[in-house]
Amino acid sequence: MPQARPAAVPADGLTTRQRRNRALLMVHTGDGKGKSTAAFGLALRAWNQGWPVGVFQFVKSAKWRIGEQSALAALDAVTVEQGGEARIEWHKMGSGWSWSRKAGTETDHAAEAAEGWAEIKRRLAAGTHRLYVLDEFTYPMSWGWVDVDDVVATLAARAQGQHVVVTGRNADPRLLDAADLVTEMRKVKHPMDAGQKGQRGIEW
Amino acid sequence: MPQARPAAVPADGLTTRQRRNRALLMVHTGDGKGKSTAAFGLALRAWNQGWPVGVFQFVKSAKWRIGEQSALAALDAVTVEQGGEARIEWHKMGSGWSWSRKAGTETDHAAEAAEGWAEIKRRLAAGTHRLYVLDEFTYPMSWGWVDVDDVVATLAARAQGQHVVVTGRNADPRLLDAADLVTEMRKVKHPMDAGQKGQRGIEW
Numbered sequence: 517m518p519q520a521r522p523a524a525v526p527a528d529g530l531t532t533r534q535r536r537n538r539a540l541l542m543v544h545t546g547d548g549k550g551k552s553t554a555a556f557g558l559a560l561r562a563w564n565q566g567w568p569v570g571v572f573q574f575v576k577s578a579k580w581r582i583g584e585q586s587a588l589a590a591l592d593a594v595t596v597e598q599g600g601e602a603r604i605e606w607h608k609m610g611s612g613w614s615w616s617r618k619a620g621t622e623t624d625h626a627a628e629a630a631e632g633w634a635e636i637k638r639r640l641a642a643g644t645h646r647l648y649v650l651d652e653f654t655y656p657m658s659w660g661w662v663d664v665d666d667v668v669a670t671l672a673a674r675a676q677g678q679h680v681v682v683t684g685r686n687a688d689p690r691l692l693d694a695a696d697l698v699t700e701m702r703k704v705k706h707p708m709d710a711g712q713k714g715q716r717g718i719e720w
Numbered sequence: 721m722p723q724a725r726p727a728a729v730p731a732d733g734l735t736t737r738q739r740r741n742r743a744l745l746m747v748h749t750g751d752g753k754g755k756s757t758a759a760f761g762l763a764l765r766a767w768n769q770g771w772p773v774g775v776f777q778f779v780k781s782a783k784w785r786i787g788e789q790s791a792l793a794a795l796d797a798v799t800v801e802q803g804g805e806a807r808i809e810w811h812k813m814g815s816g817w818s819w820s821r822k823a824g825t826e827t828d829h830a831a832e833a834a835e836g837w838a839e840i841k842r843r844l845a846a847g848t849h850r851l852y853v854l855d856e857f858t859y860p861m862s863w864g865w866v867d868v869d870d871v872v873a874t875l876a877a878r879a880q881g882q883h884v885v886v887t888g889r890n891a892d893p894r895l896l897d898a899a900d901l902v903t904e905m906r907k908v909k910h911p912m913d914a915g916q917k918g919q920r921g922i923e924w
Contacts, residue, residue, distance in 0.1 A: 537919060538916065540911060540922060544754060545908075546906070548903040548904065548905075549758070549901065549903050550748060550754055550755075550758030550761075550903050550905065551754075552761075553757070553758040553761030553762060554753070554754030554757040554758040554761060554905075556761045556764065557754075557756075557757030557758060557760045557761045557788065558757060558922065560760065560764070560787050560788050560791040560792075561787030561788065561791075561921050561922065561924065562787075562921055563787070563791055564786065564787035564788075564790045564791055564921075565787070565920060565921040567921060582768065583764050583765030583766075583767070583768035583769065584761060584764050584765065584768075586768045587764040587765075587767055587768055587791075587795055588764075590794075590795055590798045591791055591794055591795065593798070594794045594797070594798065646921075647921070679921070679922065692908065692909070695909060696909070696911045696914070696916070697753065697909060697910055697911055698907075698908035698909040698910075699752040699753050699754050699905050699906065699907060699908060700752065700905075700906040700908050701752075701754065701758075701903050701904075701905055701906075702750070702903065702904040702905075702906050703902075703903060704749075704896065704902035704903060704904050705896070705899060705900070705901060705902040706901055706902075707742075707744060707900045707901055710900070712742065712900070715741060715744075716769060717765050717766055717768075717769040717771060717850075717851070717883070718744060718762065718765065718883065720765065
């Protein structure tokens with residue numbers, strides 16, 4: 517594949533290198549498959565670069581993403597075996613976030629989502645990770661569990677060097693406006709349309 | 721995310737379990753990002769299931785996919801350390817396929833692509849892998865380096881239990897017809913449009 521060239525060189529006062537290294541806000545949306553899978557693929561690249569990665573999974577099913585979670589944990593263990601520090605964190609809502617397991621929060625998903633976002637804000641302010649995977653984060657935005665304007669303003673003002681990828685259907689237009697890269701995963705054909713249910717190794 | 725239900729139950733004489741376990745032909749196409757990345761995410765799930773995986777990279781640049789290749793190699797090494805057998809193979813064209821480094825093939829890309837496809841056919845007949853990632857394979861199809869009808873007929877007749885994912889732009893309509901799952905990664909917005917070039921950790 518030939519290397520693509522920029523369509524235009526903007527008058528933003530930045531050198532090509534500065535512009536190239538500007539961290540990205542990425543959104544994977546649409547009704548098709550691959551939104552989260554591609555985000556976890558980015559986490560592979562981040563691991564290979566030695567970046568600290570934070571995954572924040574805004575879904576409730578423990579079954580989903582287990583393959584990716586196991587693989588990233590195994591890769592992180594490789595880093596530690598080689599004398600490095602663990603760099604990949606994986607946090608799930610649904611049974612209390614792993615950094616704060618409060619009893620009783622399991623049933624209040626709105627509060628739990630808000631708590632997840634509050635922690636992400638703290639980490640963005642502290643520059644904790646170099647890649648943030650906010651998996652299925654469009655849903656708590658759509659449902660009003662987190663404030664979209666707050667999300668957009670926080671992401672726009674985040675400290676440099678922090679890439680963020682948000683996945684999920686029906687991404688808010690304000691998020692799309694703020695994003696550097698937006699891909700719509702569009703369903704053209706899905707086996708479920710032909711009566712085939714999800715299967716091991718493919719869906720999880 | 722609630723578990724989706726099939727839209728219709730087909731009259732194909734299969735039980736739900738049989739239908740569920742039918743291996744899939746998947747295509748990731750479109751002009752957006754994430755086609756290959758999502759395919760390598762599937763390879764993570766396959767690794768977690770202990771499946772033998774074959775990656776066949778129909779591109780010429782050594783830089784691309786290095787993060788995914790390193791990560792999958794590290795995961796395969798974890799399997800071996802745990803007493804298992806190496807199960808992930810990664811083959812690239814561009815400097816001779818790794819199973820057959822013939823001198824002089826570097827410059828004849830059409831012949832090299834055809835040789836790659838011939839090997840994949842042999843492996844499909846032998847049931848070598850449980851997941852085949854045919855990365856950027858739409859291009860040799862578009863360019864006439866491999867015969868599309870042969871590809872479609874071979875994939876349709878492949879032995880059961882072998883998932884195949886094909887990535888690349890402009891997938892041939894015959895391939896789309898034959899596929900069980902097609903996702904179009906559609907570019908909504910890309911940093912290159914704003915003059916930003918690809919960067920380490922994101923593009924490779």
